[in-house]
Amino acid sequence: MTALPEIYAKDTPGEISREILIVDDSAASLKQIGTYLAGTYDFSMAKSGEQALRICERERPDLILLDIDMPDMDGFEVIRRLKVHPLLERIPVIFLTGSMDTETEARGLRTGARDFIKKPVEKDILLHRLSLHLRISSYEGYLAESVMRMTEGFALSIANLIECRDENTGGHVQRTSRYVEILGRHLFSKDLFLDELSGSALDMMVRAAPLHDVGKISISDRILLKPGRLSDEEFAVMKTHSPVGAQMLKDMYERTPAQTYLRYARMIAAAHHERFDGKGYPSGLAEEGIPLCARIMAVADVYDALVDDRVYRRGMTHDEAAGIVMEGRGTQFDPKIVDSFDKCRAEFAALTKDRCRPS
Numbered sequence: 001m002t003a004l005p006e007i008y009a010k011d012t013p014g015e016i017s018r019e020i021l022i023v024d025d026s027a028a029s030l031k032q033i034g035t036y037l038a039g040t041y042d043f044s045m046a047k048s049g050e051q052a053l054r055i056c057e058r059e060r061p062d063l064i065l066l067d068i069d070m071p072d073m074d075g076f077e078v079i080r081r082l083k084v085h086p087l088l089e090r091i092p093v094i095f096l097t098g099s100m101d102t103e104t105e106a107r108g109l110r111t112g113a114r115d116f117i118k119k120p121v122e123k124d125i126l127l128h129r130l131s132l133h134l135r136i137s138s139y140e141g142y143l144a145e146s147v148m149r150m151t152e153g154f155a156l157s158i159a160n161l162i163e164c165r166d167e168n169t170g171g172h173v174q175r176t177s178r179y180v181e182i183l184g185r186h187l188f189s190k191d192l193f194l195d196e197l198s199g200s201a202l203d204m205m206v207r208a209a210p211l212h213d214v215g216k217i218s219i220s221d222r223i224l225l226k227p228g229r230l231s232d233e234e235f236a237v238m239k240t241h242s243p244v245g246a247q248m249l250k251d252m253y254e255r256t257p258a259q260t261y262l263r264y265a266r267m268i269a270a271a272h273h274e275r276f277d278g279k280g281y282p283s284g285l286a287e288e289g290i291p292l293c294a295r296i297m298a299v300a301d302v303y304d305a306l307v308d309d310r311v312y313r314r315g316m317t318h319d320e321a322a323g324i325v326m327e328g329r330g331t332q333f334d335p336k337i338v339d340s341f342d343k344c345r346a347e348f349a350a351l352t353k354d355r356c357r358p359s
Contacts, residue, residue, distance in 0.1 A: 018041055018042065018062040018063070018134055019041070019042045019043065019044070019059065019061045019062050019063075020037060020041045020042070020043040020044075020061060020062065020063050020064075020065060020130065021043070021044050021045075021046060021052060021055055021056065021059075021061035021063070021064045021065070022034065022037075022043055022044070022045045022046070022065045023045075023046045023047075023048075023049065023051075023052040023064060023065065023066045023067055023070075023075070023078065024045075024047070024065075024067040024070070024096060025047055025048060025067065025070045025071060026067070027047070029067070029096070029119065029120075029121075030045045030047070032120070032121065033065065033121055033126065036121070036123045036126055036127065037126075037130075040127065041130065044059065044061070048070065048071075048072060048073065049070060049072065049073030049074070049075070049077060049078040050072070050073060052064070052066070052078055053078065053081055053082075056082065056085075056088050056091065057088075060087070060088070060091070060200075061091060062091070062092075062134060062137065063091065063092050063093075063094065063130065063133060063134055063137065064082075064091055064092070064093045064094070065094050065096055065117070066078060066079065066093050066094065066095055066096060066113075067095075067096045067097070067119075068095050068096065068097045068099075068104070068108070069097065069098070069099075075095055075096075075097075075108075076107065076108070076111055079093050079111050079112055079113060080111060082112075083111070083112050086260050086263070087198070087200050087201075087260075090137075090140075090141070092114045092133050092134075092136070092137045093112065093113050093114060094113065094114055094115045094116065094117055094129060094130075094133060095108050095113045095115070095116045095117070096116075096117055096119050096121065097116060097117075097118065097119060098118070098119045100116060100118050114133050114136075115129055115133060117129060172304055172305075172308065173209070173210035173211075173212075173213075174210065175304050175351065175352075176209055176210070176212065176297070176300045176301055176304050177206055177207075177209040177210050178351060179299070179300035179303060179304065179348065179351070180205055180206055180209045180293075180296050180297060180300050181202070181206045182344050182347050182348065183296050183299060183300065183337060183340050183341060183344060184197065184202040184205055184206070184296055185202065186340040186343055186344050187296075187336070187337065187340050188202055190340070192336055192340075193292055193336075196292045197292060201264075201293075203261075204260055204261040204263075204264045205264050205268070205293045205296065205297075207261040207264075207265075208261045208262070208264035208265035208268055208293065209265075209268065209297060209300070211245070211249060211265040211268070211269060212245070212265075212268045212269055212272050212297055212301065213241060213245065213269070214245040214248055214249065214265075214269060215240070215241035215242060215243070215244035215245025215246070215248065215269060216241045216245070217244075217248075218240065218241060218244045219237065219238060219240075219241055220237075223237055223238055224238075239273070239281045239282055240282075242269060242270055242271070242272070242273055242281065242282045243270065243282050245269035245270070246266050246267075246269045246270035248269075249262055249265045249266035249269055250266050253265075253266060264293050267291040267293050267294055268291075268293050268294050268297045270282075270283075270294070271283070271285060271290050271291055271294035272294045272297040272298050272301055273298070274286075274290045274294060274298070275298075275331065275332045275333075276290070276295070276330060276331060276332060276333055276334050276335075277330070277331045277332070279331075280332075287334075290334075295333070295334040295337055296337055298332070298333060298334075299325060299333050299334075299337050299338065299341055302324075302325060302328070302332070302333075303321055303322070303325055303341075303348065306320070306321035306324055306325075307321045307352050318345075318348065318349045318352055322341075322342075322345055322348070325338060325341055326338060326341075326342065
């Protein structure tokens with residue numbers, strides 16, 4: 001039998017460190033609740049809704065104690081913004097309120113609050129509610145992770161099945177995923193694309209990368225395995241694998257919206273053949289109009305295709321392939337991503353040394 005997540009099996013909330021965010025415009029209330037939590041939970045404080053949202057973006061707390069009645073942005077607006085954010089929507093929220101009327105309670109539950117605690121807060125009630133809802137949240141996370149792993153395993157099996165039909169020699173989906181991770185990690189370390197590239201977003205991109213060519217399931221073997229250049233008509237058919245794959249992944253994501261990586265997979269499938277100069281396919285997107293995940297995937301995909309043996313040619317050396325990637329800077333590829341590739345050449349070479357011809 002699969003073990004339950006550790007926090008779900010514990011009897012006391014302090015045995016595993018959990019981060020609580022307390023949001024209240026009253027300094028006295030913050031101080032009181034902080035005193036109650038000290039020694040049992042790690043916690044941070046925010047005196048406004050705007051500050052709370054910034055902390056959530058940065059730290060992703062395990063639970064939020066949220067005052068309803070605050071100036072400028074009340075608790076209802078804060079939770080509304082949390083629920084539309086893909087990385088924050090699952091954080092449990094307990095409302096703090098001095099007014100427990102039926103209308104307020106009903107509105108809070110409709111917006112997604114897990115519970116209410118009446119102010120002024122009683123310590124024993126607070127600690128009991130925190131323990132309960134952290135356990136529930138942890139178990140929900142455990143179930144979501146289990147479903148994600150099953151979904152990913154199924155999707156990866158499909159990707160590997162498609163790869164068996166393709167012209168490459170195997171391992172392409174795993175290698176390109178590693179290349180995406182290398183590039184994304186370097187971009188993240190340089191604080192590039194801060195609006196799009198968080199640690200969580202990179203994790204989703206890496207998980208999504210193996211599905212970039214899932215649309216090739218719709219392409220006949222006559223075209224997919226042809227030993228030579230495709231005719232214009234054949235290439236037109238081949239290009240349909242991008243929109244077909246994107247639609248497949250869109251359908252999967254709509255059926256399992258908790259699997260956020262599928263949203264990235266759809267974007268990658270749709271746009272990894274677009275070019276930075278707008279001359280790619282299928283939509284002729286250009287520059288930042290191409291999703292970042294697809295711009296990263298484009299470099300990873302082309303590099304691996306160049307060093308891989310194909311039925312009609314031998315794979316290039318690492319240096320030859322790297323040279324072609326560098327030549328595509330600003331035309332085929334995003335210049336910033338190519339610059340990161342240049343800095344990560346040694347890591348790419350290490351991953352390909354066992355199958356490339358010597359440089």
